Amino acid sequence: MNQPYLAIAFRAGYVLLVIAAVGTAGYYSFSVIYPFLFALILAVIINPVVEWFEQRTGFSRGINVLIVLSGFLIAGFGLLTLIIAEIVSGTAYLAKMLPVQLNKIAIYSEAFFTNKIMPLYNQFATFFDGLEAGQQESIIAQIQHLTSEVTSSTASFLSIILESVSHFFAFLPNTVAALMISLLATFFISKDFYKFTDGIQVALPERLLIGARAVYIELKKALTGFLKAQLTLVGITMILVLIGLLLLQVNHAFTIAFFTGLIDLLPYLGAGSVFVPWILYLVLTKQLPLAISIGVLYTVVLLVRQLAEPKILSKSIGLHPLGALVALFAGFKLFGFFGLIIGPALFVLIQAFIHTGICKDIWLFIKGK
Template sequence: MRIIVQYLIASAIFLLIYWLLPIFKPFLAGAFFAAVLHRPAHFIQRKTNASRTVAVCVSMVWILLLLSAGCLLFAWISARTVSHLHTVIPHYIPIAVMHLEQLLQSMMNFLTKDQLALLLQYLHTVETAAAHTVEESAGKWLLAGTFYFLSLPGTATQLLIALLAAFFMAKDGSFFLSLLPESIRAKTARAANTFSFSLYAYGYAQLKLFTVTFTAACAGFFLLGTPHILELAFLTAVLEFIPIVGSILLFVPWIFFCLLTGQTHAAIFTAVLYTTLVLVRQLLEPKLVSDSAGLHPLAVLFAAFAGYHLTGVFGLITAPLFLLLGLSIHQAGLFFTKR
């Protein structure tokens, strides 16, 4: 009976947070960031005997510098990749259409003139629509940064609130713990420490997967003789983080184009490369994520998919973190336990 009550309480808390998400969002981000700050701040305190305030400030500055450098690098490579796709893909569409026309011409014995004319007309319509869609989509991605900077006043306010919340949570964590009943104080501290450790373990596992995918894709594209290796490998590694579909969004159209244009060997090699990347990731992900963070990949996939449907990209990113939080709470014996 007790575990049922605990599940009901936890469900009510999550529903309340979901309903009040616009208000709680910066504080939730601050709580996750405070968990990130906990370990380096504790390390600085132990090695230098600095005060908690100084340790948290130094940790925050270093982590913000690392995050800023990573975001700038990600934005730069993303802009190069989108610009390359925006320039190159429209040139390949007429080539694909030309080969389709040749294929249809070879089928003239099986089609009437009216059917062939209708197919060719439909093909040219698809060509125009595809080129327009690609250019429009790439243009939207290129303008996304502009729209983001136009919305900076609201974003900066939420970011400032999140940073302040993270600072106070990390600095005065022991004070907040002292406000809790003594019966759950130790378990809450254990859950917080476990969650902080799990965050680093999960992030390190994802970084390993990204690095392995990027390196393998670079090697494959180099052997294939593909130009713009770094951009394509980066795009492949990023697409692998999308649940269910992943890099299939890149490789299936590529393989189809190679087959259509008579590049059979390139199509086979691209298919082998895609299969290799999928197998490597599927073999490594259970070991890395399960061993480091204690999460099954299926649970991460479900959490990311559910989070995306509930709150969009924010949910896609934070849902696995909430899953880590729930696991940490369970391991600490705070909730979801029969005893």
């Protein structure tokens, strides 16, 4: 092989090896360092607020960091208190209305069993008695097989639910511990924020600092845009649900719209976790006009969000709508529901590398220039 091509291949292999090593190290160390990554991100976010307090209070930076963190915690607990209060209010409303609705469901189930199931059973019994013995045995075997399959599936489903509950309660203490560690780490990072940044500037080469600073600016802009996009999408969901419920004259329209918007933020749930059980309940209680109306409202919310999400994301984080759509789809396919966040984040990171010239520098390094 020609000597220049051998050197290019060697440098390309070296770059790929470094990328693979960094990716592997990040993947396997994430479970250990994620509280500190969260703390670093939070420290960067609150740093402008801390600086604002420093300019106006005259207190030491540590006290200002405590003030800002306390404000964030108070706001978080206030929101949590509001959510719990709304849940208690909704639970009280359900406690008052549920017995009446359950009685309706019981009456409907009894009528359905008497008018629909029993005639079918009698027809099947008459048909079954007219069959030959071999045919009866075949039908009995198929019913036993179907019953076994249903029982096995039900047992597996219940086992998964029970395991999920146990995993949730086992995960809860770890989450609380990680949150406390993140808050403490945020305080120490934010308190000595400029000492850390000065140390990094001394330790790293100037060219690497320029590239890192440019990537940081791009990512900060993209993160701000992403948060704004998510808040916009949640606001759209809340407004659509609120308008629809007010037109349908549904009780507690503001509360339902507020919680639907919050749940719409969660990857595994979404607005469907509110609307689908609600529609099924309305169908079972023979409230078909309202069930159809709620179904239409859910369809409108779903379509508007699906159509608006790529456009809003592309506008907020600087991606082309097609790029945002590809990032969402690829992230969903590779990482599941969390890929709807990871996909655009990786796309933005790659775009930041391109815009800041890092990819060009790597290519020039591989070519030996």
